[in-house]
Amino acid sequence: SQKIEQNSEALNIQEGKTATLTCNYTNYSPAYLQWYRQDPGRGPVFLLLIRENEKEKRKERLKVTFDTTLKQSLFHITASQPADSATYLCALDVGRLNTDKLIFGTGTRLQVFP
Amino acid sequence: DTGVSQDPRHKITKRGQNVTFRCDPISEHNRLYWYRQTLGQGPEFLTYFQNEAQLEKSRLLSDRFSAERPKGSFSTLEIQRTEQGDSAMYLCASSPKGGEQFFGPGTRLTVL
Numbered sequence: 170s171q172k173i174e175q176n177s178e179a180l181n182i183q184e185g186k187t188a189t190l191t192c193n194y195t196n197y198s199p200a201y202l203q204w205y206r207q208d209p210g211r212g213p214v215f216l217l218l219i220r221e222n223e224k225e226k227r228k229e230r231l232k233v234t235f236d237t238t239l240k241q242s243l244f245h246i247t248a249s250q251p252a253d254s255a256t257y258l259c260a261l262d263v264g265r266l267n268t269d270k271l272i273f274g275t276g277t278r279l280q281v282f283p
Numbered sequence: 284d285t286g287v288s289q290d291p292r293h294k295i296t297k298r299g300q301n302v303t304f305r306c307d308p309i310s311e312h313n314r315l316y317w318y319r320q321t322l323g324q325g326p327e328f329l330t331y332f333q334n335e336a337q338l339e340k341s342r343l344l345s346d347r348f349s350a351e352r353p354k355g356s357f358s359t360l361e362i363q364r365t366e367q368g369d370s371a372m373y374l375c376a377s378s379p380k381g382g383e384q385f386f387g388p389g390t391r392l393t394v395l
Contacts, residue, residue: 210389211389212387213386260325270316270328275323275325
């Protein structure tokens with residue numbers, strides 16, 4: 170069966186440390202993978218997109234890696250801040266005819282303590 | 284604010300009633316998506332429009348659910364004969380082309 174797995178447990182880290190979140194998938198061949206941030210009661214907000222032929226993407230304190238052999242993406246937040254506390258969702262593009270149909274993981278809740 | 288807007292933000296209804304939600308995408312975004320999200324889960328794809336054409340619909344979507352985008356701008360999602368299992372956050376997103384999707388704040392539905 171097709172599955173997308175993210176750390177189900179909340180991730181608690183201290184301010185200033187690097188947070189690493191994992192997204193594993195099975196039985197998909199996505200053209201690209203996206204990461205979103207979601208705060209309670211709000212819609213997801215796009216963070217980064219990485220294509221299947223890219224190994225790594227960076228944006229400010231964020232870094233994403235994508236290993237299509239391992240079927241895994243890692244999402245890093247360096248120098249984390251309490252304002253980074255949120256749920257982070259990975260999403261795979263599994264659409265036909267470029268519909269950009271996204272399949273989301275369950276998300277990982279990150280808590281950054283001062 | 285030129286982001287995606289959804290109306291209403293909250294809806295409480297009794298089982299068996301019909302409800303309709305509206306989504307106004309970012310102008311000039313020709314792609315529009317509906318998702319449903321329950322507590323502790325990620326958004327679940329429901330349906331997709333390119334302009335006014337509904338190009339994909341989830342097999343999970345029962346025939347009580349219908350969506351329209353009559354002029355290729357705003358969209359409506361209707362749920363007929365609501366059931367308690369329909370209680371969820373209904374999210375709308377839009378996109379100008381492939382890739383990043385811009386989400387609205389969602390409509391939280393509670394079916395009593």
